[in-house]
Amino acid sequence: MPYRSILQLLTGLFLSALTALALSSPAQAEWLRESENIMGTRVAVELWHEKGDEQKAGLCAGRVFDEMRRIDALMSPFKPDSEVSAINRDAAIEPVTVSPELYALIQRALEFSKLSNGVFDISFASIGYRYDYRRGIRPDDRQIRASLDNIDYRQIQLQDGRIRFLRPGMRIDLGGIAKGYAVDRSIELLKQCGIRNALVSAGGDSRLLGDRHGRPWIIGIRHPRREGAVALRLPLDNSAISTSGDYERFFLSNGERVHHIINPSTGKSARKSWSSTVIGPDATTTDALSTTLFILGAEAGMKLIDQLDGLDAIIIDARGKIHYSSGLMAAGSSSG
Secondary structure, eight states: OOHHHHHHHHHHHHHHHHHHSOSSOOTTEEEEEEEEEETTEEEEEEEEEETTOHHHHHHHHHHHHHHHHHHHHHHOTTSTTSHHHHHHHHTTTSOEEOOHHHHHHHHHHHHHHHHTTTSSOGGGHHHHTTOBTTTTBOOOHHHHHHHGGGOOGGGEEEETTEEEESSTTOOOOOTTTHHHHHHHHHHHHHHHTTOOSEEEEETTEEEEESOSSSSOEEEEEEOTTSTTOEEEEEEEOSOEEEEEETTSSEEEETTEEEESOEETTTTEEOOSEEEEEEEESOHHHHHHHHHHHHHHOHHHHHHHHTTSTTOEEEEEETTSOEEEOHHHHHHHHHHO
16 A cells, blocks of 8 residues: 555544534533653643543642652652662662562563564663763764673563663663653553543653544654654544654764664664654553664564554654555555
8 A cells, every 4th residue: 555545544534533523622521731841851641521620630630740750750860869770870780679660661671672682672771871962972983882782681680679780881771661651650540530531641652541532632743854844643542652753862963863762783873764653552562662663664663563463653764755564554455
């Protein structure tokens, strides 16, 4: 199915969703929208609540922001008192006991490492910490070569609630999975709060609870090279979607875009993609896989995603061409 037909399908779904139902909300209910800067990104909450329940809705949204701050305090490598900072400081010297929550998420991260044969690897931080995107600083080739042996998820040992690095100089960073996990936790809190229709996003990671009160949520995928432009829009409900792109944290050096998605095999910014988007049932999964597919590129990335049930992907490659997983291609064929 050619690219144009897929876009026609998505555009048709988008337009029919907008025209089939009234745009005005019923008088007895309304939307609450709030956002804050947490975890180094913009966290947004949008939820549906009954009219008169404004206070409850505000409390529910507040629980999301509190949860995001809690996870950031636990997992940020930039906060010296976080558990991840303690791991990076001590795990090469002796095993570090961590909370069951962090232990479980690191286990999950290592599962994605195995699935991707090391393309997703939280120990990329062994060289990643030397990049400073605000000041335009990157490691030189000598520093990269000296650090490459420390980028190896197989040298991270988990046992009985403790984590140990088998090589000195190793570091981890959960930036490729933590925001998705935080989004999932936030949706669970909203469910416990009695909310049935909501969206929580943290940077490129979003999860949708229910629909947009009778209509699908319309999620835009940012154009990687046109500021403020949308490459395409997707109608979704009850799902998660994550996009990894080379436009969030980067600087230009001699015409080269140096960005934050590091290829573990080279210690340098991955070069095969401009952005990758994964759609699936939970944001922890889509977050990790969007990073993985970005590094793999369109051909290998689509081969991987097509082996996994319940997941689809869209990759914009380094030439600006859009690629779709077989599930989206099949949807285009059956609808066109």
